[in-house]
Amino acid sequence: xxxxxxxxxxxxxxxxxxxxxxxxxxxxxxxxxxxxxxxxxxxxxxxxxxxxxxxxxxxxxxxxxxxxxxxxxxxxxxxxxxxxxxxxxxxxxxxxxxxxxxxxxxxxxxxxxxxxxxxxxxxxxxxxxxxxxxxxxxxxxxxxxxxxxxxxxxxxxxxxxxxxxxxxxxxxxxxxxxxxxxxxxxxxxxxxxxxxxxxxxxxxxxxxxxxxxxxxxxxxxxxxxxxxxxxxxxxxxxxxxxxxxxxxxxxxxxxxxxxxxxxxxxxxxxxxxxxxxxxxxxxxxxxxxxxxxxxxxxxxxxxxxxxxxxxxxxxxxxxxxxxxxxxxxxxxxxxxxxxxxxxx
Amino acid sequence: xxxxxxxxxxxxxxxxxxxxxxxxxxxxxxxxxxxxxxxxxxxxxxxxxxxxxxxxxxxxxxxxxxxxxxxxxxxxxxxxxxxxxxxxxxxxxxxxxxxxxxxxxxxxxxxxxxxxxxxxxxxxxxxxxxxxxxxxxxxxxxxxxxxxxxxxxxxxxxxxxxxxxxxxxxxxxxxxxxxxxxxxxxxxxxxxxxxxxxxxxxxxxxxxxxxxxxxxxxxxxxxxxxxxxxxxxxxxxxxxxxxxxxxxxxxxxxxxxxxxxxxxxxxxxxxxxxxxxxxxxxxxxxxxxxxxxxxxxxxxxxxxxxxxxxxxxxxxxxxxxxxxxxxxxxxxxxxxxxxxxxxx
DNA sequence: GTTAGCACTCGACAAAATAGAGTGCTAACA
DNA sequence: TGTTAGCACTCTATTTTGTCGAGTGCTAAC
Numbered sequence: 001x002x003x004x005x006x007x008x009x010x011x012x013x014x015x016x017x018x019x020x021x022x023x024x025x026x027x028x029x030x031x032x033x034x035x036x037x038x039x040x041x042x043x044x045x046x047x048x049x050x051x052x053x054x055x056x057x058x059x060x061x062x063x064x065x066x067x068x069x070x071x072x073x074x075x076x077x078x079x080x081x082x083x084x085x086x087x088x089x090x091x092x093x094x095x096x097x098x099x100x101x102x103x104x105x106x107x108x109x110x111x112x113x114x115x116x117x118x119x120x121x122x123x124x125x126x127x128x129x130x131x132x133x134x135x136x137x138x139x140x141x142x143x144x145x146x147x148x149x150x151x152x153x154x155x156x157x158x159x160x161x162x163x164x165x166x167x168x169x170x171x172x173x174x175x176x177x178x179x180x181x182x183x184x185x186x187x188x189x190x191x192x193x194x195x196x197x198x199x200x201x202x203x204x205x206x207x208x209x210x211x212x213x214x215x216x217x218x219x220x221x222x223x224x225x226x227x228x229x230x231x232x233x234x235x236x237x238x239x240x241x242x243x244x245x246x247x248x249x250x251x252x253x254x255x256x257x258x259x260x261x262x263x264x265x266x267x268x269x270x271x272x273x274x275x276x277x278x279x280x281x282x283x284x285x286x287x288x289x290x291x292x293x294x295x296x297x298x299x300x301x302x303x304x305x306x307x308x309x310x311x312x313x314x315x316x317x318x319x320x321x322x323x324x325x326x327x328x329x330x331x332x333x334x335x336x337x338x339x340x341x342x343x344x
Numbered sequence: 345x346x347x348x349x350x351x352x353x354x355x356x357x358x359x360x361x362x363x364x365x366x367x368x369x370x371x372x373x374x375x376x377x378x379x380x381x382x383x384x385x386x387x388x389x390x391x392x393x394x395x396x397x398x399x400x401x402x403x404x405x406x407x408x409x410x411x412x413x414x415x416x417x418x419x420x421x422x423x424x425x426x427x428x429x430x431x432x433x434x435x436x437x438x439x440x441x442x443x444x445x446x447x448x449x450x451x452x453x454x455x456x457x458x459x460x461x462x463x464x465x466x467x468x469x470x471x472x473x474x475x476x477x478x479x480x481x482x483x484x485x486x487x488x489x490x491x492x493x494x495x496x497x498x499x500x501x502x503x504x505x506x507x508x509x510x511x512x513x514x515x516x517x518x519x520x521x522x523x524x525x526x527x528x529x530x531x532x533x534x535x536x537x538x539x540x541x542x543x544x545x546x547x548x549x550x551x552x553x554x555x556x557x558x559x560x561x562x563x564x565x566x567x568x569x570x571x572x573x574x575x576x577x578x579x580x581x582x583x584x585x586x587x588x589x590x591x592x593x594x595x596x597x598x599x600x601x602x603x604x605x606x607x608x609x610x611x612x613x614x615x616x617x618x619x620x621x622x623x624x625x626x627x628x629x630x631x632x633x634x635x636x637x638x639x640x641x642x643x644x645x646x647x648x649x650x651x652x653x654x655x656x657x658x659x660x661x662x663x664x665x666x667x668x669x670x671x672x673x674x675x676x677x678x679x680x681x682x683x684x685x686x687x688x
Numbered sequence: 689g690t691t692a693g694c695a696c697t698c699g700a701c702a703a704a705a706t707a708g709a710g711t712g713c714t715a716a717c718a
Numbered sequence: 719t720g721t722t723a724g725c726a727c728t729c730t731a732t733t734t735t736g737t738c739g740a741g742t743g744c745t746a747a748c
Binding site: 371384388392402405406 | 741
Binding site: 040044047058 | 709
């Protein structure tokens with residue numbers, strides 16, 4: 001049995017309908033669907049075939065049909081039409097993104113807000129990975145006896161900081177000297193190469209300060225990786241609007257999975273290797289996300305991917321719209337990262 | 345009619361019972377309560393009195409009684425016993441707080457996690473207000489044509505950054521000079537006095553750089569205030585465990601209120617004026633929190649209050665326990681802020 | 689002042705009845 | 719051979735009805 005054009009058409013109609021209504025689609029509603037002039041009986045036959053082929057499922061004997069993950073996959077790969085954003089949607093996004101964006105975290109947060117506001121799903125945005133950024137400045141600021149703050153600034157305007165211990169005998173002016181030395185020496189060095197270069201090039205010099213230098217390098221390495229806490233989340237409660245989560249327990253487990261952002265962090269990190277990715281239902285590794293779909297995109301500075309962001313919602317997701325929104329956002333985020341970040 | 349000792353005792357028993365069970369308390373269960381040797385009929389009479397006095401409410405004629413906000417207020421002010429933390433609870437908190445705390449945001453986040461884990465309510469923690477901190481360092485790092493990053497470090501080890509515009513004609517070495525000058529000049533100055541001092545003291549000098557200085561000062565002022573995004577939230581989904589939120593719509597409106605953290609931010613900011621505060625049900629300004637109680641405490645560095653944190657849960661909250669936990673946390677947070685923050 | 693007794697109220701829950709949407713199959717039709 | 723009308727059947731969701739039990743307020747007696 002093959003998937004001929006008619007079967008495809010019917011399947012698409014079923015999926016479109018189900019995405020809207022969230023309730024099993026019956027043969028009658030498809031036969032009344034414009035474009036088909038077939039009776040419900042014929043549709044029923046086709047639906048039975050589609051079920052046998054694994055594209056449809058039946059919750060119980062006398063219910064309509066529901067698309068399977070396999071059907072969504074086909075839909076996304078071959079049948080879906082991308083939506084174009086309405087003026088209002090574009091306006092809504094711009095409104096979010098025109099807030100005072102003078103810090104990266106603010107951008108991430110506004111992005112998440114915009115995404116969840118436009119799509120009505122849950123949005124997640126991962127902070128940039130700094131690995132491919134280049135060093136602009138290192139400053140070690142003494143705080144109180146034995147403690148100092150290392151501050152690192154990168155090309156794209158990201159600052160990271162960490163408290164470190166300072167051996168008693170190192171003076172303030174020496175800290176200043178070390179700051180300057182590190183900045184000069186490693187100016188424009190890729191962040192993820194600093195550790196290696198320090199240990200290679202500085203083996204001989206400053207040998208009495210070795211342990212201290214190590215602790216600085218360690219702090220830098222830690223800060224290159226974005227952390228779990230740096231996943232911005234927005235609209236987690238949106239899923240409560242969808243009937244598939246009207247059961248409190250389902251909602252609870254979804255929200256709990258999402259609230260501990262480490263799951264999302266792993267997900268986004270993996271996704272940051274691909275410009276776009278769509279994962280449908282059981283394609284998700286994680287048990288808790290088996291009836292969600294996740295759509296992600298990366299943002300970049302110039303050509304260098306910095307991080308990723310995405311949408312998480314029921315498998316019955318408006319894929320066309322979501323993808324358009326992510327494409328739009330990807331552009332505007334990359335643009336902001338590359339050019340616009342400032343205090344106006 | 346007066347609140348005599350017996351009425352008080354009965355009221356306390358009812359509240360204690362209701363906090364545990366969440367279901368209306370009947371006269372019989374109180375009369376069987378150890379310590380009273382009264383029949384249920386007598387208790388009923390007393391309960392009728394307590395209702396008339398406004399301490400109890402009846403969901404419907406043939407149900408037991410439920411404590412009113414007024415009752416909780418009395419309970420909190422006069423009758424409640426503080427709980428002592430169990431060893432396990434202390435261990436749980438310590439486990440959270442012994443993670444790698446090399447950055448303030450991490451501390452805030454771990455605090456929120458610990459609070460929600462121990463209390464099973466929703467925890468919120470506000471980032472420090474930097475107003476009372478003193479300046480340690482200002483660094484202006486040029487990024488690309490026309491943009492630079494201002495980084496500010498304060499005594500307690502907080503770093504903030506903001507992208508600013510730089511007029512074309514200002515060179516890198518001049519930025520370095522300005523950084524050094526500002527750092528030297530305002531070293532140890534209270535953060536909230538910098539703006540004023542700059543405009544007062546620097547009126548004469550550097551007059552050709554006035555606009556630029558202003559933009560720096562503005563950026564600093566903005567960063568002194570913690571922002572909405574700097575409210576760490578944890579355990580929002582905990583409320584789903586409580587029967588008062590088994591209705592999806594109630595849960596939805598609670599979660600939505602909490603997710604947009606600006607409400608909590610306002611709340612915590614107001615609360616940062618008092619060492620502890622307890623707000624019960626309708627005492628809350630906000631309509632959405634009318635059937636929640638909020639308990640907050642401040643943390644400080646030395647004697648200077650930095651910010652506040654707290655718990656939000658149903659009015660039927662285990663106040664005794666929550667207060668003990670907050671007291672404990674207040675101590676340990678203030679201690680960490682004052683001494684311990686480092687990279688071990 | 690306290691208590692036993694009793695009629696009454698009301699919600700929670702379960703069982704039964706009903707309606708309706710949808711199916712699969714069969715037989716007839718083009 | 720593909721399409722369609724018709725029909726019996728299945729299954730869920732909803733409504734209705736009945737029952738149970740917890741709890742109350744009131745009264746009269748102790």
